[in-house]
Every structure is written in structure tokens, then in C-alpha cells.
Amino acid sequence: MTDSNTKSATAIDVEPIIKGRNLVKTFGHVVGLNHADLDLFPGEVLAVIGDNGAGKSTLIKCFSGAHTPDSGTVEVEGHSVHFRSTNDARSAGIETVFQTLAVSPALDIATNLFLGRELRKPGPLGQIFRMMDKKQMRAQAAQQLSDLGISTMQDITQAVETLSGGQRQAVAVARAAAFGSKVIILDEPTAALGVRESARVLQLIHDLRERGMPVILISHNMPQVFEIADRIHVQRLGRRVAVITPQSHNANDAVAIMTGAMQVPEDEQTPGPVR
Amino acid sequence: MNSTVTSGVSAIDLSEEFDQPSGPLAKIQNILHSYPYLSPLIVLLAAMAVFTVLNSRFILPANLSLMTQQTVIVGTLAIAQTLVILTAGIDLSIGAIMVVAQMMMANFAASASASNVQFALGWPWWLAVAAGVLMAVVAGAINGFLITRLKLPPFIVTLGTLGIFTALSLILFKARTIQGPELPDGMKVMGKAAKLGSFNLMLGVGVMLFLYGLFSYILRNTAWGTHVYAVGDDPEAAELSGINVDRVLFSVYCVAGLIIGIAGWITIGRVGSASPNVAPNINLESITAVVIGGTSLFGGRGTMIGTLLGALIVVVFDFGLSLAGIDQGPRLLTIGLLVIAAVSLDQWIRKAKG
Numbered sequence A: 001m002t003d004s005n006t007k008s009a010t011a012i013d014v015e016p017i018i019k020g021r022n023l024v025k026t027f028g029h030v031v032g033l034n035h036a037d038l039d040l041f042p043g044e045v046l047a048v049i050g051d052n053g054a055g056k057s058t059l060i061k062c063f064s065g066a067h068t069p070d071s072g073t074v075e076v077e078g079h080s081v082h083f084r085s086t087n088d089a090r091s092a093g094i095e096t097v098f099q100t101l102a103v104s105p106a107l108d109i110a111t112n113l114f115l116g117r118e119l120r121k122p123g124p125l126g127q128i129f130r131m132m133d134k135k136q137m138r139a140q141a142a143q144q145l146s147d148l149g150i151s152t153m154q155d156i157t158q159a160v161e162t163l164s165g166g167q168r169q170a171v172a173v174a175r176a177a178a179f180g181s182k183v184i185i186l187d188e189p190t191a192a193l194g195v196r197e198s199a200r201v202l203q204l205i206h207d208l209r210e211r212g213m214p215v216i217l218i219s220h221n222m223p224q225v226f227e228i229a230d231r232i233h234v235q236r237l238g239r240r241v242a243v244i245t246p247q248s249h250n251a252n253d254a255v256a257i258m259t260g261a262m263q264v265p266e267d268e269q270t271p272g273p274v275r
Numbered sequence B: 001m002n003s004t005v006t007s008g009v010s011a012i013d014l015s016e017e018f019d020q021p022s023g024p025l026a027k028i029q030n031i032l033h034s035y036p037y038l039s040p041l042i043v044l045l046a047a048m049a050v051f052t053v054l055n056s057r058f059i060l061p062a063n064l065s066l067m068t069q070q071t072v073i074v075g076t077l078a079i080a081q082t083l084v085i086l087t088a089g090i091d092l093s094i095g096a097i098m099v100v101a102q103m104m105m106a107n108f109a110a111s112a113s114a115s116n117v118q119f120a121l122g123w124p125w126w127l128a129v130a131a132g133v134l135m136a137v138v139a140g141a142i143n144g145f146l147i148t149r150l151k152l153p154p155f156i157v158t159l160g161t162l163g164i165f166t167a168l169s170l171i172l173f174k175a176r177t178i179q180g181p182e183l184p185d186g187m188k189v190m191g192k193a194a195k196l197g198s199f200n201l202m203l204g205v206g207v208m209l210f211l212y213g214l215f216s217y218i219l220r221n222t223a224w225g226t227h228v229y230a231v232g233d234d235p236e237a238a239e240l241s242g243i244n245v246d247r248v249l250f251s252v253y254c255v256a257g258l259i260i261g262i263a264g265w266i267t268i269g270r271v272g273s274a275s276p277n278v279a280p281n282i283n284l285e286s287i288t289a290v291v292i293g294g295t296s297l298f299g300g301r302g303t304m305i306g307t308l309l310g311a312l313i314v315v316v317f318d319f320g321l322s323l324a325g326i327d328q329g330p331r332l333l334t335i336g337l338l339v340i341a342a343v344s345l346d347q348w349i350r351k352a353k354g
């Protein structure tokens, strides 16, 4: 362990599962990230909060492979990585529910779940004729959705455009949950969901944590964040301004930090793992 | 450009009548939404029935086989056009690429004693055909390169390459028609027909139907096919889903080139000679077939079978109307109205929900 973390809440040094340092991302003249850092530790739920335009989505996209940072480093389990596409990140075990959901409206639910990693039929049908195993994909997709407790979608061959906004979000969450092996990133996964569906997604995050799966959750919903997060990363003007916990600060503090009305001294922050 | 035209049309024609999202109309909307080739199929069958009533000779096997032969050039090219339009692109250079390819085939294969020939290389026919097809693939790759690397809209790129490839035919091959007798038989084999009673099944028609079957299969059953739809539907979502959008687009234009090359070979067989002026309106005709076949110009929606039906509809209308003694003017008018009706229908279908 090179950078021994003196401020860690625990005595043991734990290597973050993903770590970003000094990330800069600009879009023409617009600065998306201005030397942003991020640490996600094994088994934790890290909430990322911040005002609109604070750079939350831009930040997580550096770990999803959707953005290549202009400068700065991204590490997965201590190894420096350079994701050039979301496929690179997926192969590294990092799954993302993007804010825009990234589902293809004209394609059906099962096809969307497996988009970009379609299953092929075994034997020559798959190898020579490249035939997809639609039956298998549909069966697994149906299983995945029912595991999530999403029963409102009867027909797995229904086009996604025929679904409600919340159902589409559920499809995107199911896709991430089905394939994520190391990290799951959720960018406002409950924004379009009703109370019941939101609760389901929260339950899913609980379940993922029980399984030891680290989760990054971007959310504007403070009660939700304070209920579920182990640590809270506050993003402001393209950088991380503080990391707090539901124990160290309350929701009013969080909002004050987000807006710049309050600064948190280093020794009141929680840069290391808490569980 | 297309979007403004088409949305204007649908607003006038359909919105008042059809916007209510309930009742039997909504049901029809949903069925057409799930089976986009259903409307062209109905149109084709209805048209054939009407033309048979107008003139019973319409349905004679000899006439039907003539119609399949008239479909073969535009029908084959429309396969390439469908792939491109499914990705929300458009290919205006299809005809120019086909002409370069077939002129290359003919020039390379013509014997040294032939007249009118720039390159009388006397190559074996299959080598010359392969060279022409390769030329078409390279031309498609150039389109794909410009679209994916320089991020230019397909409409502009292919408008430019339409000029470039046409110029290439003129410069390299001097735009001279190479007559049938100067070409080896193998090059004209696509025009050979098997007699099934009085129905002549041309080899080129068989190849076209095979290609329709093949690409239907590919679009429906392979990952590449799924990605073609996804890229046309929402390229950003596709990219975030781990699809290499540029690679899919590039491959689509290359595959389109391959199909165009084969179409060039078929054209030599069908026409019996290699002429640069063989099908001057073929770009627009191929787009017409695709659109009438129910494929959306906005990408992500459409089928190969629909395009085949679309190509047949155009020929059936043309043939049937002329058999009924109707002039070319009204015939063109009918096709024009069909296109507008098809696009309006697409607009309406796209609004279907649930």
C-alpha cells in the first residue's frame, strides 16, 4: 500500500476498488470535471450528490468507459486502466445505469438486456451461422426482471418504447444488476420511478450490498441517500469538495456543502471506508 | 431534410383523423407497428387483384415473370439501401457505384479485339466480376470512412461520392457501352432463365431472392443485425450499450458495396450489355422501394421482406397501369402518391404506444 491513509476511519488500509485522481474533462469551453477525485471501497454504497451540472454524470462516465478523461488517472483494484468504450468497462466488471438509460426504444426488452453481448446458439448454428440464442436470452431476461420484482412487464418481447418511463428505468437497472460483477453505478436510477418502484430499486441496492457488491448511487433524493449510503461524495463545480457520512452530517449540511454555503474541514471528512 | 418534409405531410394528412389513441384504429396501428411489412403486402395483393380485373392478361405467368425481371436491378440495390436506411443513413451513390463496378467487369473481361473498350484485359469472367465487386466494396468503404471518420452526414457524403464515382466511370471507362457479344458468357449468366412452363425464372432473380433471404436472416438472427437496428434507433444509446457504432456503420456501407457489386453483375445479365446509362434514376427508385416497403427513414425500423414488397409494388403499378393503357405521367404520379402515403403511414405507426 503506497498511500497509507491516515484519516481512514478503520485501522486497516483498504485499497479502493475504483479510484480516480485529478480527473479533468472539458467539452469545448465547458468544464465538466475540474481535477475531480473519487474513491469507492469494497462493499460500500457511495452516494454522489451535487447540484445540476456539478459533474456527477461526467465523473462516473470516466469509470463507465463512456468518457475518456482529458487528464487524470482511473484505477480499478489498484491497476491503472484506460477505458476506450463502455465495453472495456463492462469487461472489467463495471456496469452502469446511465442517466439517459441507454436503451434502444425500437428493440424489445430481452434484446435490450443483452444488447452488445448477445448470446449465441451452441454448436454450428451459433459458430458458423452466428445465430443468436433468442430463447435463452428471453428466458434469462424474464428471470432477471422477476428477480427484481418487476411483474408489471408481462411480455419480454415487448418493444421498450411501449413501456412507461419507470419501466424503462427498470429495464436499465435489471441490465446492470444482471451483468455487474465488480461495481454497479446507478445515475439517478429512481428519477422516473413511482414510490413502489423506487422502493424496489432501493431494496435492490440493499441486496447488492448484502452480496458485497460496491455501488455508486447518484441521486438528488436526500432521504434516499441518507437512508442507504455508507458514505456521501459531494460534487461541486466539477470536483469533489467533501466526503461525509450519514452519521457525521445531516441532510441540511449536505445541501449546504453542495451549494458552497458550508465547508467541511479535512478532519471532519470520511475519505476511507466505514464498513 | 426528410424529417421536415414527412412531418409536414403527416400533419396534413393524418393527424386529425388518426390521433385518437384508442379503439380499432389504435389496434391497427399497433399491428402495423409490430409487422411493418403488412401494409406493403396488402397494397401489393390489392394492386394485383385490381390490375387483374382491369386486364386479365396481367396475371399471365409470362407477364409475372417479366415483372420479376423488371424488379431485379432495383430490388437487389434496395437490399443495400435498406441496410443503410436502417442505420438512419441514405445512400445516393448506389447507382454510381453499380455503374463503376459493372463497367470495370465488362472492360476487364472484354477480349483485346473488342471495340469501345478502354481496358481489354481479356480476364476470365469470374476474375473480372470479382474485381468489379471488390471495386464496389472499396467504394462502399470510402462512403463508410467519410461518414464515420469525418463525421459527415450520409446524405452529403453520398451526394459527393455520387459525383465522384460517376466521374470515375467517365474518366476510366469513357462511358462507352460494351455490347453483349464482346462479353464472355459467364458475365451474362445472371440473365439466363429457367423455364417453368411459361414463367421464366431468371438466375439473377434467384440470386436476388437468395440475398433477401440471407439478409432477412442476418438482420433478425445475428448480433450484427441487432446492432444495425440499435445504431439506427438511437446511436448514443447503442454506444453506451457497448456497441461500436462507427464500426457497425462502416461495415454496413461495406456490405452495401458488396451487394451493389453483385447487382452490377446481375444488371449486365439482365440488360445483356454493360452501359453507363443503364438505370439513371436507380438511386431514387431504390429509396422509393425501401420507403414503400415500410422502412423508416429515421432508422431502426424496417424489414427486408418489406423492401422486396416495395420494389414489387413499384413494378406492379408501373406494369399494371401501362397494361391498362395509362400513360407514363399518371404512372409516375401514382408512384409519387404511394411514397407519400407510405411515409405518412410510417409517421403514424411510429406514434403507436402500448
Ligand SMILES: Nc1ncnc2c1ncn2[C@@H]1O[C@H](COP(=O)(O)OP(=O)(O)OP(=O)(O)O)[C@@H](O)[C@H]1O
Binding pocket: A027, A030, A031, A032, A033, A050, A051, A052, A053, A054, A055, A056, A057, A058, A059, A099
Ligand atoms: N457531452 C457534453 N457536451 C457538452 N457539455 C457537457 C457534456 N456532458 C456534460 N457537459 C457539461 O458538463 C457539466 C457537467 O455535466 P454533468 O452531466 O456531469 O452534470 P450532473 O452533475 O450529472 O448534472 P445533473 O444533476 O443535471 O444530471 C455541465 O455544465 C454540462 O453542461
Ligand SMILES: [Mg+2]
Binding pocket: A056, A057, A058, A099, A187
Ligand atoms: Mg447527471
